[in-house]
Amino acid sequence: MRRKALFISFVLLLASPSLALASQSAQVNGADTAWLLASTALVMLMTPGLAFFYGGMVRSSNVLNALMMSLIALAVITLQWVVIGYSLSFGNDIGHVIGGLNHMFLKGVGMEPSSVYAPTVPHLAFMAFQMMFAIITPALISGAVVERMKFPAYVIFILLWATLVYDPICHWVWGNGGWLARLGALDFAGGTVVHINAGVSALAAALVLGKRKSFLKEPIMPNNVVLTAIGAGLLWFGWFGFNAGSALASGKLSSLAFVNTHVAAATAALSWLVVEYLQHGKASTIGFCSGLVAGLVAITPAAGFVSVLGAVFIGATVGIVCYGAVVVKIRLGYDDSLDAFGVHGIGGLWGALATGLVAVVGAKGLFTGSAAQFGKQVLAGGITIAYAFVLTYIILKVLDALVGLRVDAEMEQVGLDLELHGEEGYRI
Secondary structure (H helix, E strand, O other): OHHHHHHHHHHHHHHHHHHHHHHHHOOOOHHHHHHHHHHHHHHHHHHHHHHHHHHOOOOHHHHHHHHHHHHHHHHHHHHHHHHHHHHHHHOOEEOOOEEOOOOHHHOOOOOOEEOOOEEEEEHHHHHHHHHHHHHHHHHHHHHHOOOOEOHHHHHHHHHHHHHHHHHHHHHHHHOOOOHHHHHOOOOOOOHHHHHHHHHHHHHHHHHHHOOOOOOOOOOOOOOOHHHHHHHHHHHHHHHHHHHHHHHOOOOHHHHHHHHHHHHHHHHHHHHHHHHHHHHHOOOOHHHHHHHHHHHHHHHOOOOOOOOHHHHHHHHHHHHHHHHHHHHHHHHHOOOOOOOHHHHHHHHHHHHHHHHHHHOOOOOOOHHHOOHHHHHHHHHHHHHHHHHHHHHHHHHHHHHHHHOOOEOOHHHHHHOHHHHHHOOOOOOO
């Protein structure tokens, strides 16, 4: 009898690690994990989509450089995120402004769920999903500086920018204990963290680098509108992961975000085309693509907080607002080459403010019962604008003094593809 009891005890002892693992694995929801992994892949696809979108709008001598300025972020920011970025964004809170170093090199980020951020999926899946956001955000900035920035300087810039600008703002909004999260500011999928942040930084970059030599002196025509349209389609497709994936579960909330994403993009594309047609008598492909991206940008902070009618309102208004921002750019004379600020900065800000106007799910907006929420959105947007602009300006000024930011006039004239990459996008 005693031997039998000892044998049973020994078997249970050997099985205890497996039992513990099974207990932890039972917390992982297969459907939620599958949806988050699919969403992660969709968001990753957005960066090549952005490369096509931007690449088609530059001159043919710069198409490869424009593509590389997006694609390089997939490599550089991936490693930054693994080493320190994830920890600064989602590590233990320090003073409500930055994450600690407890997750450096992904320490403690494994197959078990994170009870703090995503209790039904592996912590690694949540980390990977957030990594794709960190990758595309600095890539958006490249739209303001294409055709004139040194590629090595750009690589150093996005590494510094991700660490000093993106990661702190990400922690403010989404980190456990971040001060904007504690304030109650709403940002479902990145209107503040991604689009205001990148758009305002793009404006700072355009101002520091200055205008292209040919800006407003001769026509600067897109080299391949078809490529831009393909990029826009990939962005639209990938954005379902961007927004609906931010629910971190498959269910009611992801369904709402999914539908709102599509409706806002469609509405904004139409509203942009209407204004363009009234002004110029033509409905352009570039206009349609710009409008749908503006709609996707604006619905991002609101996707899980507004009704479908709210998404229609946001899409209809942002198409007009961002079209106006692009027109004003020409009149003000600053060279935001591909309208990164006009679409992402202005569109992201309008989306954040509109969330504070028409939110109905999980919070109330100004038009639906809470003036306080609108005030929180204004404060969050204003602080993000100030921080991102000032830090980006300082980073670029320091880099300019140390390594130089801008290619010389001859290189700009010849084109960056041959001079910086030794390749040609097109051979006739």
